Amino acid sequence: MSNDYDLRIVAPFSPTIIKASLPPDLVERLNQRIDEIVVRKDEVAARDWSAHLAGAVSTELRFTDVIRETAQLTDFLYDVARTFTYRCENALMHYSDYERTEELEARKLRIEIKEGWINDMVAGDYNPAHFHQGCLYSSVGFLRVPPAYEEEFAADKARQNTAGCLQFIDSRSAVGVKNLFTVKPVVGDFYLWPSWMLHCVYPFRSPGVRRSMAVNLALA
Ligand SMILES: [Fe+2]
Numbered sequence: 001m002s003n004d005y006d007l008r009i010v011a012p013f014s015p016t017i018i019k020a021s022l023p024p025d026l027v028e029r030l031n032q033r034i035d036e037i038v039v040r041k042d043e044v045a046a047r048d049w050s051a052h053l054a055g056a057v058s059t060e061l062r063f064t065d066v067i068r069e070t071a072q073l074t075d076f077l078y079d080v081a082r083t084f085t086y087r088c089e090n091a092l093m094h095y096s097d098y099e100r101t102e103e104l105e106a107r108k109l110r111i112e113i114k115e116g117w118i119n120d121m122v123a124g125d126y127n128p129a130h131f132h133q134g135c136l137y138s139s140v141g142f143l144r145v146p147p148a149y150e151e152e153f154a155a156d157k158a159r160q161n162t163a164g165c166l167q168f169i170d171s172r173s174a175v176g177v178k179n180l181f182t183v184k185p186v187v188g189d190f191y192l193w194p195s196w197m198l199h200c201v202y203p204f205r206s207p208g209v210r211r212s213m214a215v216n217l218a219l220a
Contacts, residue, residue, distance in 0.1 A: 015170060017181070017193040018084040022141050026072050027188050030213065031143055033066060034118055049117045055127035055201070059120035067116040067215060074113065080192050081111045081137055081217050110220035118143075121164075121210040127201035129169060135216035139192040140166065142185040146208030153184060164204035166212075168197055185210060192217075 037043045038059065047061040067073055086109075114135045119127075123146075132138040146152075149164060156163040161182075168181040183191060193199075195216065204210065 014178075015194055015197055016084075016088060017168065017191055017197075018080060018087070020076075020080050020190045020192070022076065022188045022190050023072070024188060026070075026076065027141075027143055029070070030073070031211070034061075034063075034120075034143070034211065037061060037118075038120065052115075053117070054130040055119065055121075055125070057119050057125045057127060058122050059118070061118045061120075063116045063118045063213065064113065067213075068113055076190075077113065077139070077215060077217065078111045080139070080190065082109050084137070084192055085109055085219070112218045112220040114216040114218050116213060116215040119210075119212045119214060121201070121204075121212075123205050123207060124203050125210075126203040127199075129198050129200040131198050132195040132216050135195045135218050137192050137217040138195040138197075139190065139215045139217065141190040141213045141215075142187055142211075143213055144209055144211035145185050145187060146204065146206035146210060148206040148208070149185075149204065149210070152204055152206045162202040164206075164210055165202050166191075166199060167202065168193065168199045170197070185212065 037047065038061070044059065044061065047063070049062040050057070050060045053060050067077075145164070152163050153161060153165075161184075164185055166183040166185065168183070170177075170179040170181075173179045183189075
């Protein structure tokens, strides 16, 4: 096929999601801290956040205090949320060019951490479709996957390879419109999205823990 026609697909209406990588040493620090918490029944009970969440998830622990105290993590969250905001604003001015941030970088947006929690999921746990209220952005960082998860994912052809996956759902279904975006959990991968966006997490069967950290953010 010739490229002479200057063919380009533009996506001016799609909601957007930003992806980043958590520093590996930060993932290790967070896992150490969470491992200390989950072995203590009193800490688990004090941090139980399940009443506030939609999921059928074994362990959901409020983690807002640790997030706010961990400067390496707050710096990361602020950087990602600011960049997402700048790029989305620039895309409005520059016709879907999401790479430009320079015109707004001087404006130091203040980002507020509203709530954060840890989801330790085991085989059979899932999160039904939901969205997050009381914030502008939602985010997730993957901290651990079960040891045999890769094999399970690779073998999961019958369910379109969704085992243990996070899936974003847009309301439209039509030619040229992608209305599902499926994210495989990979340790260190981090995603941030507008909090109104529906999403769910599919169950898996492998023994072990699928650990993620969720953080709700707002512009202060
Ligand atoms: Fe969620």
